[in-house]
Amino acid sequence: MENNKISILILDDEPIVSKRLKPSLEKKGYLVETFTESEAALKRVKEKKFDIVITDLKMEGLSGMEFLTEVKKLYPDTEVIVITGFATMDTAKESFQKGIFDFLAKPFKLGEITAVIQRAEEKIRNNSQS
Amino acid sequence: MRIIAAVDTKSYSDEIMDYVARLAANTWSDLTLLGIQSGNTKVEENLIQAIVRYRNTIFEHEEDAGLYAPVSMTELKETAKGRWEVSSRARKEFSVVIRGGDARKEILAEVAERNADLVILGCTKGIDCIWEGEAYLPQKIARDAPCSVLVIKSARKPDQIVAFLDQTNVSQESLEMINQMVTVNNAGLKIVGLKTPKGVKGDVEKKMVEILKYYNEREIGAWIKLVDSENLEEYVAQSTREGMVALWMGKESILSKIFSRGLIEKLISNTQSSVLLLR
Numbered sequence: 001m002e003n004n005k006i007s008i009l010i011l012d013d014e015p016i017v018s019k020r021l022k023p024s025l026e027k028k029g030y031l032v033e034t035f036t037e038s039e040a041a042l043k044r045v046k047e048k049k050f051d052i053v054i055t056d057l058k059m060e061g062l063s064g065m066e067f068l069t070e071v072k073k074l075y076p077d078t079e080v081i082v083i084t085g086f087a088t089m090d091t092a093k094e095s096f097q098k099g100i101f102d103f104l105a106k107p108f109k110l111g112e113i114t115a116v117i118q119r120a121e122e123k124i125r126n127n128s129q130s
Numbered sequence: 131m132r133i134i135a136a137v138d139t140k141s142y143s144d145e146i147m148d149y150v151a152r153l154a155a156n157t158w159s160d161l162t163l164l165g166i167q168s169g170n171t172k173v174e175e176n177l178i179q180a181i182v183r184y185r186n187t188i189f190e191h192e193e194d195a196g197l198y199a200p201v202s203m204t205e206l207k208e209t210a211k212g213r214w215e216v217s218s219r220a221r222k223e224f225s226v227v228i229r230g231g232d233a234r235k236e237i238l239a240e241v242a243e244r245n246a247d248l249v250i251l252g253c254t255k256g257i258d259c260i261w262e263g264e265a266y267l268p269q270k271i272a273r274d275a276p277c278s279v280l281v282i283k284s285a286r287k288p289d290q291i292v293a294f295l296d297q298t299n300v301s302q303e304s305l306e307m308i309n310q311m312v313t314v315n316n317a318g319l320k321i322v323g324l325k326t327p328k329g330v331k332g333d334v335e336k337k338m339v340e341i342l343k344y345y346n347e348r349e350i351g352a353w354i355k356l357v358d359s360e361n362l363e364e365y366v367a368q369s370t371r372e373g374m375v376a377l378w379m380g381k382e383s384i385l386s387k388i389f390s391r392g393l394i395e396k397l398i399s400n401t402q403s404s405v406l407l408l409r
Contacts, residue, residue, distance in 0.1 A: 016302050058348055085309040086348065087157045093195055102221070105131045105157035105310060107247060107303035112132065 001051060001128070006121050007031040011041040011067065012056040012083065021054070024110055025117070038062035042070055049075050052101075052120050054113075057084040057091060065094065072099050077127065079120040083113070131159040131310075134246045136237045136271070138166055138262040139180040142252035145285040147184045150250055151191035156314045158197060159247075160223040161188065164240050166262055170212025170230030178203050181226055188224070198224035212236075233262045234270050241275055248307070250280045257399040259283070269395035272407050278307055282404045290318045290373035291406075294366060295341065304378045304408040305344060311406065312350055317373065319345060319352040324359045363393060370401035378408045 001007070008030050010018050018034035025032045033050075035041035038059050045053070053071050057064035068080045079101040084091065087105035095103055101123070102116045135150040137143040154161040165181050167174045182203060192198060199218035203226070206214040212230040217223060229236035241249055253259040253268045259281070261267035268281040293308050312319050323338045338354055345352040357365045369375050379394070398405050 014302075060347070085306045086313045087310060088313060089156050089195065092156075092158050096195075096221070103158045105159060106306040108131055109245060109247065111245065 001124075002031060005029060005031050006051045006124065007048075008033075008052045008054065008117070009041060009045065009050040010034045010054045011038060011059075011064070012036065012054075013038075013059045014056070017056070017083070020110065021113065024114070028114070030117070038064070038067045042067060045071055045074060050078055051124050052079050052081065052117060054081045054083060054117075057082060057095075058086055065091070065098075068095065068100060069098055077124075079124060081113070081116055081120065083108070131157050131248065132162075132244055132246045133157075133159045134162045134164050134237075134241060134244060134249045135184075136164045136166060136233075136249060136251040137180065137184060138233075139176050140254075140262070142254060142261075142283075143180065144183065146250060146252035146282045147187040148191075149282060149285060149287075150184075151188045153250075153310075153314050154188065155191045155195070155197060157310055158222055160225075161198070162225040162227055162240070162244060162246070163188070164237065165226065165228040166233045166236055167228065167230045168262075173206060173214055173228050177228060181228075185226065196220050197222055201226055233264055233267055234274070237271055238274055241277060246277050248278045248280060249275055250282065252282045252285075255283055255402075259399060266395065266399075269398045272398055272405070273394055276409065278303075278409050279407045280404060281398050281401075281406075283398075283401055284403045286403065288315050288317050288373035288403055290320060291315070291376055292320045292322060292369040292372055292374070293376040293378075294322045294362075294369075295378050300337075300341065300378060301408075304376075305341075307406070307408055308376055309345075309348065309350065311374065311376065315374070319350055320369075320372075321345075321352055321354050322365065322369070323354060323356050324362065325356045366397060367400060370397070370403060370405070374404040374406060375401065376406040376408055 013036050015036055022032045022034055038061055055064045055068055082095045082100055082103045085106040092103045101120050133154055163184055165177045167177050199220040201216045201218045205216045209215050214228040217225040251268055253261045258265040259268045272279040291311050342354055
């Protein structure tokens with residue numbers, strides 16, 4: 001947390017997803033960085049710890065599953081939210097086994113993902129107090 | 131994703147439940163079973179019994195993934211006149227809501243209250259599509275709901291999704307909803323675009339190639355068919371025999387102008403499988 005603000009990294013190969021989410025989350029006071037390529041996002045998480053990571057699963061190169069595995073390996077207490085346009089029971093189960101916070105299938109409304117982020121933030125703030 | 135499955139006590143509601151359960155389990159959606167009854171003074175016992183069956187089907191499909199927490203019908207609470215609800219949350223929210231009164235009005239009110247992404251309902255197989263004793267109800271919901279609506283007339287899993295997209299203006303949400311339907315059904319995808327009698331303009335062709343690229347990059351085997359706008363109605367009718375028909379009917383869609391409200395109703399009446407109206 002920087003200055004008590006929650007930092008969020010968004011990784012989705014479709015620019016429209018970040019374009020929709022970033023301004024709305026920044027307005028709510030979050031520090032947001034967005035990426036469309038998983039390799040670049042991985043490079044960034046190696047430099048900086050984010051409180052929340054939101055990632056797509058199906059991407060060219062390093063997949064979202066591989067990316068979130070790396071994130072959890074580096075920072076077990078970073079809360080990871082998976083967003084996917086190709087949800088299956090198996091990918092959801094695998095993601096939860098890797099310790100993600102939540103799994104959202106696209107399409108979702110802004111309010112739905114914001115509510116999930118708020119629950120993740122609550123958990124992070126509670127953990128930092130205890 | 132937030133899904134509402136509107137149900138009554140009839141066999142067509144039973145028949146859609148496997149599909150609802152599979153879709154909800156695979157997309158990890160918040161799910162509401164919305165039971166509709168005519169009376170609004172007390173919950174009807176036969177509806178409770180039907181909802182218990184539907185609930186059990188939902189829980190069978192979630193494969194102990196901890197997706198939903200069980201709810202008991204004895205905990206139903208009246209939250210407003212003629213509306214009862216019980217909800218639980220595990221990883222996702224599962225709710226049973228019962229509403230008494232005019233079916234169309236009650237379904238649309240719940241859709242608005244929950245800000246749902248998708249409403250699913252079944253109906254009888256004939257052209258009048260009777261639901262809860264009322265003819266043409268699925269057509270009215272498809273016409274008036276602010277979100278996407280899936281009307282299932284045949285519980286058979288579709289082998290193919292035939293998606294009619296207004297390629298000049300297709301929404302991201304529509305592409306995403308189609309992705310999920312293709313994934314859940316393990317179905318093929320045919321994308322139908324529109325051409326004018328003068329042929330295909332350069333920008334239309336470019337957009338269609340972009341849509342095809344979008345799906346190919348996501349490893350969805352899609353192919354494109356261009357249809358004259360004049361022959362669209364006939365082609366849509368023919369496609370209902372091929373699998374699930376998906377039509378983007380957003381406010382900005384050309385399709386919503388070509389397809390009058392009456393034509394949507396006719397499409398649902400005549401389909402033998404399922405119709406998905408995307409918004």
